[in-house]
Amino acid sequence: MAPKVSKAIVLRHIPGRKGEVYYPIEKIFLPIPPLSANSVLVKISAVALNHRDFYVRQDLYPNVRFGVPLCCDGSGTVIAVGSAVSQKWLNRRVIINPGQGWDNHPGAPESECGYRTLGASPAGTGTLQEYMTVDEKDVFAMPEHLNDAEAAALPTAGLTAWRALMINSRNAIPGRNILITGVGGGVALMAMQFALAAGCNVFVTSGSSEKLRRAEEMGAHGGALYTDSNWDEKLLKLLPRERGRFDAIVDSAGGDIVDRGVRLLKNGGVIVTLGMTLGPSVKYPMKAVIRQIALVGTGMGSRKDLGDMLEFVHANRITPVVSRAISGIDDVEQIDAFIGEMGKGSQFGKLVVEIEKKEGLSKL
Ligand SMILES: NC(=O)c1ccc[n+]([C@@H]2O[C@H](COP(=O)([O-])OP(=O)(O)OC[C@H]3O[C@@H](n4cnc5c(N)ncnc54)[C@H](OP(=O)(O)O)[C@@H]3O)[C@@H](O)[C@H]2O)c1
Missing domain, CATH: 3.90.180.10 (Medium-chain alcohol dehydrogenases, catalytic domain)
Incomplete structure (x- = not known):
């Protein structure tokens, strides 16, 4: 009944x-x-x-x-x-x-x-x-x-990560250097899985060494603790010589991410911001204007995005x-x-x- x-x-x-x-x-x-x-x-x-x-x-x-x-x-x-x-x-x-x-x-x-x-x-x-x-x-x-x-x-983590990485980062392309901050988070981890499936070089930050280790086990190329004040310098040292800066950052923390991004990204690099866990706003300094760093807000996604994301998950057997x-x-x-x-x-x-x-x- x-x-x-x-x-x-x-x-x-x-x-x-x-x-x-x-x-x-x-x-x-x-x-x-x-x-x-x-x-x-x-x-x-x-x-x-x-x-x-x-x-x-x-x-x-x-x-x-x-x-x-x-x-x-x-x-x-x-x-x-x-x-x-x-x-x-x-x-x-x-x-x-x-x-x-x-x-x-x-x-x-x-x-x-x-x-x-x-x-x-x-x-x-x-x-x-x-x-x-x-x-x-x-x-x-x-x-x-x-x-x-x-x-x-x-649904939410996948859809948000899909739009952030696959659409708004403009850099879900094999060989591109992608930084995903706070990899322990639901959205961040999905973004990492999508970026790896897309053939990117993926780097991550976390507040926990254990989470960095687990991300590396899943295929991340390297990581740094965001609790270290010089985490951006540490990450730059890990990048391949022929591509020494990041192409895009997927971030959900906010805080000083644009200042860090200016140091981490190539000219014209992209910061996709999907949340501001650390506070309700971020600063966009003049040096980011000069380096033409794009700061792109991203929301969850459309019905079409959800269908596309599920097809990708199916085709790549992502769990x-x-x-x-x-x-x-x-x-x-x-x-x-x-x-x-x-x-x-x-x-x-x-x-x-x-x-x-x-x-x-x-x-x-
Ligand atoms: N725009 C949208 O449509 C949309 C959709 C979904 C979520 N969001 C937003 O995105 C954020 C994450 O959501 P979620 O559901 O994935 O949350 P979650 O699973 O609770 O993850 C939050 C993560 O934030 C990370 N974090 C904390 N402090 C950090 C710092 N100083 N620097 C970098 N990362 C830091 C932590 O990473 P570690 O564990 O690695 O330390 C933590 O795991 C939230 O603010 C949420 O509201 C937005």
Whole structure:
């Protein structure tokens, strides 16, 4: 029988200022509305966390919504289809588009309201629930080499890394020197995997020697600790003699990245900035103008980008790194602590919640 309600994890409102408040989470039961003609019902199997989910709890993300399921990344199986949807989708393992309002424009979202990421947002829905109604256009077949947890780890990190590296860096070209900062992060690690698959020379930074070692094991050419004040000088020494500067930097930290970039990049090099973990703005000094360093902001990506990224992942048999998984949606305290782990930054890759409670060890 078709399910009538979906258990969901949502934010509860408490008073507090931006950045000081930490909204609690709670489990609620949401009614599942009848399927519209163009929708499918997905039984969610796994949900990946993003830094964004930690920011929304602190009200550091625009337009936070209470009572709307958290999280934008999910994988699952289609268990019912609307009257206008092909039956071929029934029982298919799928990935859900993490945002709305961007179809295929190469530059930016077409929608007047801009791009809406799912999860405690005006999109009105999110993936941290048992069942989710999704427009047919927003489900994508899961690459078959991935398990559910790996597939859930892909949408936001993969899409953001795809647009940052493959489109906005203009340098996803064999032999180019690419620097990816903070490689332990979900997006950074995917960007590294894409850059390696594209044949680039990839260098990384991290706050942890262990994470640098793991990145090198996966194929990075070298790395430096961003906690060393002269990390940029150390990286320059690692570059090949015939190509002694970087072509592009993919950065999510901000801070003094443009000053560092002026030293690290060739004239006309590109810094793609996808986030500012260290603070809300970066300085763009005159010396960056003279060296014609481009500072390019990047957002997640369109439906077309998501399809292109999944094809690339499939063709290159890329597997996202799952750092740790927990299982079950009923233990709210466990999920609460798991979201809190994003703030500690100890993960290497993605944190994943497998929705069904598993006895004993997770399959990961
Ligand atoms: N523009 C978009 O559409 C978009 C999409 C997704 C994410 N983002 C943003 O991108 C950022 C990363 O997101 P995420 O989900 O990948 O987060 P995450 O998995 O929590 O990773 C954050 C990473 O930041 C790195 N970091 C911390 N301090 C650093 C520093 N001083 N220099 C360089 N790196 C530093 C850490 O790297 P180590 O662990 O290696 O030390 C950490 O792993 C967030 O600010 C997020 O809001 C933007």
